[in-house]
Amino acid sequence: MPVTASPNVPPAELHKVINSWFQENARDLPWRRSCSAWGILVSEIMLQQTPVVRVQPVWEQWLARWPAPADFAAAPAAEVLRAWGKLGYPRRALRLHAAAAEIVEKHRGTVPDNYPELLALPGVGTYTAAAVAAFAFGRRTTVVDTNIRRVHARLVIGQALPAPALTAAETTLATDLLPEDDAESVLWNAAVMELGAVICTARSPKCGQCPVLEQCAWIAAGQPEPTYIPKGQPWAGTDRQVRGAVMAVLRAASSPIHADLLWDAEAAKRHAEVAPELGKLHKLNTHAPQLERALAGLVVDGLAQLTDAGYHLPN
């Protein structure tokens, strides 16, 4: 049970200071300008575990190409996955595709404007449902993302980092801190996220630029070290790395890739189209069982299909 330090600061004061800071310093992101609810939803899905700088150009392309859910729902899955490019976690693209289909079928092509209906969409969890309800529809909802969790952990609790997994106590705290006024609550959610993303960062927080340095429980406690060791994310040699390399090959290919090509570096050179990506795959020196697992996993997840002609993106 972590020791919780009382902030001993009236929430209203935090609201005023952080919201003012946000209005002066908010980054000019395209989905923060006049933007459809669909645009907000797309941005939130893309931003799941993917930095803003990589999302922005792809988001611009997507909204120009598929300005409404119905446009997107009508696109072939293969095109969706190619357009997703290297954002990572391509299952998100398929889930957004499925969500668009549901929006067309069950919501007359309009993004639902409330938390429960948003939460029911594929790929939309508690964070994304709350974020879209707030940022697209101005609703007062408790938004809890990794940035907000970290700001709360430091500013209010006095710890260097939040717990490894989201706890009920954190959601309760976020709800307790939420301004009563709808518009102010929307601003607050965006402002705390921004503070965590720009100032109160995970590794090297810019405390010298923080608008609430004086009120920070973590600073008051002498900036204690984290009480646990953050768990690493192994990558080299993992199945995930192989899956990613195979997906890169399939995205580059305009026709099915025979399984032999995935092994034969010499044959691969005759296919200029996919040669670079195949080269990267071969460079991994993947063991046969590992490649088999990766391929099977991609098929199970609907990211790839296997026909007589070989592996290809789903139709």
Add this chain to the structure above:
DNA sequence: TACTCGTGGTG
């Protein structure tokens, strides 16, 4: 609950 699922910038 703990694990899986991509990708690339960066301190």
Add this chain to the structure above:
DNA sequence: TCACCAAGAGT
């Protein structure tokens, strides 16, 4: 350099 990290969701 290399481990960490990023507007999480699903199982």
